[in-house]
Amino acid sequence: xxxxxxxxxxxxxxxxxxxxxxxxxxxxxxxxxxxxxxxxxxxxxxxxxxxxxxxxxxxxxxxxxxxxxxxxxxxxxxxxxxxxxxxxxxxxxxxxxxxxxxxxxxxxxxxxxxxxxxxxxxxxxxxxxxxxxxxxxxxxxxxxxxxxxxxxxxxxxxxxxxxxxxxxxxxxxxxxxxxxxxxxxxxxxxxxxxxxxxxxxxxxxxxxxxxxxxxxxxxxxxxxxxxxxxxxxxxxxxxxxxxxxxxxxxxxxxxxxxxxxxxxxxxxxxxxxxxxxxxxxxxxxxxxxxxxxxxxxxxxxxxxxxxxxxxxxxxxxxxxxxxxxxxxxxxxxxxxxxxxxxxxxxxxxxxxxxxxxxxxxxxxxxxxxxxxxxxxxxxxxxxxxxxxxxxxxxxxxxxxxxxxxxxxxxxxxxxxxxxxxxxxxxxxxxxxxxxxxxxxxxxxxxxxxxxxxxxxxxxxxxxxxxxxxxxxxxxxxxxxxxxxxxxxxxxxxxxxxxxxxxxxxxxxxxxxxxxxxxxxxxxxxxxxxxxxxxxxxxxxxxxxxxxxxxxxxxxxxxxxxx
Amino acid sequence: xxxxxxxxxxxxxxxxxxxxxxxxxxxxxxxxxxxxxxxxxxxxxxxxxxxxxxxxxxxxxxxxxxxxxxxxxxxxxxxxxxxxxxxxxxxxxxxxxxxxxxxxxxxxxxxxxxxxxxxxxxxxxxxxxxxxxxxxxxxxxxxxxxxxxxxxxxxxxxxxxxxxxxxxxxxxxxxxxxxxxxxxxxxxxxxxxxxxxxxxxxxxxxxxxxxxxxxxxxxxxxxxxxxxxxxxxxxxxxxxxxxxxxxxxxxxxxxxxxxxxxxxxxxxxxxxxxxxxxxxxxxxxxxxxxxxxxxxxxxx
Numbered sequence: 024x025x026x027x028x029x030x031x032x033x034x035x036x037x038x039x040x041x042x043x044x045x046x047x048x049x050x051x052x053x054x055x056x057x058x059x060x061x062x063x064x065x066x067x068x069x070x071x072x073x074x075x076x077x078x079x080x081x082x083x084x085x086x087x088x089x090x091x092x093x094x095x096x097x098x099x100x101x102x103x104x105x106x107x108x109x110x111x112x113x114x115x116x117x118x119x120x121x122x123x124x125x126x127x128x129x130x131x132x133x134x135x136x137x138x139x140x141x142x143x144x145x146x147x148x149x150x151x152x153x154x155x156x157x158x159x160x161x162x163x164x165x166x167x168x169x170x171x172x173x174x175x176x177x178x179x180x181x182x183x184x185x186x187x188x189x190x191x192x193x194x195x196x197x198x199x200x201x202x203x204x205x206x207x208x209x210x211x212x213x214x215x216x217x218x219x220x221x222x223x224x225x226x227x228x229x230x231x232x233x234x235x236x237x238x239x240x241x242x243x244x245x246x247x248x249x250x251x252x253x254x255x256x257x258x259x260x261x262x263x264x265x266x267x268x269x270x271x272x273x274x275x276x277x278x279x280x281x282x283x284x285x286x287x288x289x290x291x292x293x294x295x296x297x298x299x300x301x302x303x304x305x306x307x308x309x310x311x312x313x314x315x316x317x318x319x320x321x322x323x324x325x326x327x328x329x330x331x332x333x334x335x336x337x338x339x340x341x342x343x344x345x346x347x348x349x350x351x352x353x354x355x356x357x358x359x360x361x362x363x364x365x366x367x368x369x370x371x372x373x374x375x376x377x378x379x380x381x382x383x384x385x386x387x388x389x390x391x392x393x394x395x396x397x398x399x400x401x402x403x404x405x406x407x408x409x410x411x412x413x414x415x416x417x418x419x420x421x422x423x424x425x426x427x428x429x430x431x432x433x434x435x436x437x438x439x440x441x442x443x444x445x446x447x448x449x450x451x452x453x454x455x456x457x458x459x460x461x462x463x464x465x466x467x468x469x470x471x472x473x474x475x476x477x478x479x480x481x482x483x484x485x486x487x488x489x490x491x492x493x494x495x496x497x498x499x500x501x502x503x504x505x506x507x508x509x510x511x512x513x514x515x516x517x518x519x520x521x522x523x524x525x526x527x528x529x530x531x532x533x534x535x536x537x538x539x540x541x542x543x544x545x546x547x548x549x550x551x552x553x554x555x556x557x558x559x560x561x562x563x564x565x566x567x568x569x570x571x572x573x574x575x576x577x578x579x580x581x582x583x584x585x
Numbered sequence: 586x587x588x589x590x591x592x593x594x595x596x597x598x599x600x601x602x603x604x605x606x607x608x609x610x611x612x613x614x615x616x617x618x619x620x621x622x623x624x625x626x627x628x629x630x631x632x633x634x635x636x637x638x639x640x641x642x643x644x645x646x647x648x649x650x651x652x653x654x655x656x657x658x659x660x661x662x663x664x665x666x667x668x669x670x671x672x673x674x675x676x677x678x679x680x681x682x683x684x685x686x687x688x689x690x691x692x693x694x695x696x697x698x699x700x701x702x703x704x705x706x707x708x709x710x711x712x713x714x715x716x717x718x719x720x721x722x723x724x725x726x727x728x729x730x731x732x733x734x735x736x737x738x739x740x741x742x743x744x745x746x747x748x749x750x751x752x753x754x755x756x757x758x759x760x761x762x763x764x765x766x767x768x769x770x771x772x773x774x775x776x777x778x779x780x781x782x783x784x785x786x787x788x789x790x791x792x793x794x795x796x797x798x799x800x801x802x803x804x805x806x807x808x809x810x811x812x813x814x815x816x817x818x819x820x821x822x823x824x825x826x827x828x829x830x831x832x833x834x835x836x837x838x839x840x841x842x843x844x845x846x847x848x849x850x851x852x853x854x855x856x857x858x859x860x861x862x863x864x865x866x867x868x869x870x871x872x873x874x875x876x877x878x879x880x881x882x883x884x885x
Binding site: 083113115120125138163167181378381399401403405436451 | 592593594595721722723724726727741742744748749752756757759760761762763764765774777778780781784785789792793794795796797798799800801802803804885
């Protein structure tokens with residue numbers, strides 16, 4: 024048997040000044056060349072496990088550590104992260120803090136130079152890793168100029184430059200668009216298959232990487248809850264942790280089909296064997312069957328077409344001085360009560376469009392009309408918190424509406440990811456509280472502030488969120504749309520877009536390139552499509568497992584495009 | 586947004602094509618020259634030379650922006666010197682008896698001296714800005730790592746934190762603008778905002794430090810010393826900028842020693858205006874800008 028490249032023996036770890044252990048009695052062994060997926064809800068201990076593996080816990084974070092972690096035969100209590108860095112490459116969530124030098128070449132060289140490699144070895148290592156990751160064209164670029172996706176690739180390159188035995192990745196795709204995210208996962212698979220690099224990857228969107236994984240380790244409250252191959256994990260998740268189920272598995276569970284599929288290919292094969300999908304050959308490419316599930320939404324949309332817009336953007340341009348045009352004549356109208364998902368690759372102009380909608384930016388050309396206030400929730404909820412207590416951030420009424428009264432005395436930064444998002448959302452939509460009016464900051468548009476915002480715009484609100492928190496946020500947005508607010512959400516997550524929006528707008532290069540009902544736009548694509556839609560080939564415009572299940576329950580072979 | 590910040594980016598210019606040690610030495614020679622010289626004409630010549638060098642290095646626009654920042658610092662220097670200095674014989678305004686501060690006579694000499702100091706401060710800011718934009722900080726840090734590990738670590742963190750924190754504070758300010766009613770006002774609001782920025786910067790510094798740890802920066806202590814520095818042949822630009830640095834220093838010292846660049850402000854302004862002074866000013870401009878004329882082999 025091969026010696027484990029990473030082993031945990033009864034590891035318990037507490038962060039400083041925290042009562043509850045982040046890891047509790049964890050024991051596991053990872054063999055060389057394995058591709059391991061770490062699953063679990065937010066706060067389950069995935070990040071801590073990765074930080075313990077590379078020695079940051081306890082050497083960097085402090086705290087109380089019990090048990091034993093060995094990486095490449097080195098005990099992490101005796102060897103710090105710098106020494107362990109020769110064997111393990113680590114990549115964390117935020118690409119902004121993953122780059123420590125000013126140029127891409129210097130970034131890729133750092134690990135090799137730190138090891139004292141010769142100049143020739145450094146140069147060769149940099150060239151090789153740049154070619155392997157397809158970032159050779161970026162070598163002489165300044166790191167602050169890179170896009171989020173480019174930064175993440177460069178950070179991965181920096182982690183791999185030293186040819187580590189194992190790479191530890193903490194949600195590396197959370198800030199990437201579906202295309203860039205899939206490219207990164209593909210790259211990891213290639214590294215694993217061609218270089219035999221061991222990969223340990225923590226992810227929330229499991230459907231992206233399950234098919235390439237050899238093994239899935241699930242954590243619950245810092246404890247090992249499941250350790251097995253993807254099929255065993257899917258079985259466990261369907262019985263014990265529905266929040267970790269992939270959309271495909273949920274679709275099968277709702278139809279009482281077993282076993283739960285690991286990926287689209289397996290799901291389609293299973294449906295074909297049950298004659299629920301046509302064979303791959305000899306079929307026509309017919310139109311999708313009409314969707315019974317969303318007829319009401321269609322009628323509602325038709326009615327809205329006749330109502331005045333809550334937000335109307337006509338031919339909006341945003342041209343940078345001495346730089347490119349970020350928006351190129353973008354046109355978008357959103358009716359009251361309508362919910363729109365804004366999708367597109369990193370750098371397509373989604374965030375800029377939302378900033379224009381909220382009046383943070385002035386268009387260089389074009390017109391924007393708003394029927395009332397536009398509340399904008401930016402990407403990082405932490406940017407809204409400037410006080411020491413939750414109740415100092417907003418009025419009592421808003422606090423109660425957001426269901427955060429119980430957390431009034433806590434520091435905003437101590438809240439969980441989902442709670443922080445709820446608090447930030449409550450702050451930007453706060454109407455004030457007559458009893459606490461003195462806390463308000465000199466309103467400038469009094470009339471606007473007395474009424475709920477006409478438009479609620481959210482920029483990538485689900486970054487780093489687990490499925491449960493996403494479902495709660497989607498429900499909240501649907502409720503707001505039903506109350507008459509226009510909702511615009513910029514998101515990379517097709518599942519979330521399908522759950523919260525009835526209309527999808529695809530942006531590319533600053534232009535709206537597609538605009539239509541979500542079930543049409545997200546049903547037929549490769550990247551911008553939900554897993555359910557990919558399994559069912561876009562049949563009936565079903566995007567969510569519940570909608571797909573309704574089609575399958577009718578036990579009628581679906582006429583779909585394969 | 587980051588485009589407005591002063592950070593290094595490798596572009597096609599003779600100064601960028603020069604090795605960092607020589608580029609830094611060239612910038613230091615300009616700093617030394619402006620510290621040694623007091624003659625306004627020579628300082629103005631240096632100002633023209635530095636701005637010209639900025640355009641030659643392809644960072645003229647960004648350097649001009651830092652000229653605006655320098656003005657914010659320089660103009661109060663002139664004003665304060667005029668108001669507080671009681672030396673000089675040529676009075677251009679009388680403010681009368683200012684009680685414990687004595688007679689409020691404002692003199693041309695005080696204004697001139699303030700102007701010279703302001704010019705020096707402006708030059709210092711511009712030369713620092715030019716070096717920041719055109720001298721590779723990573724190459725400099727590699728050099729320092731061999732000399733002092735801890736200083737290099739601190740400098741690395743600081744270098745990286747600047748653009749990160751600038752982007753963070755822009756984001757935070759933007760988020761506050763989206764609050765209903767806008768960003769907090771009043772002393773309490775501003776203190777809260779400031780403490781949020783500081784708390785965020787500490788978190789960011791921790792994250793960057795953690796990344797440095799896992800990249801093995803701490804292990805570089807021994808490795809960097811053990812590794813022999815790479816011997817690269819001097820490029821034409823290395824030679825040109827090294828020669829330019831020597832020439833600038835020599836001209837500054839010669840100007841000071843021969844008195845052609847002397848300047849006395851009190852009690853009356855005395856400054857030579859002969860051909861030697863003009864020749865020195867022209868030579869300073871030429872010595873600074875000549876290396877930018879050779880544009881062969883400057884592509885990254």
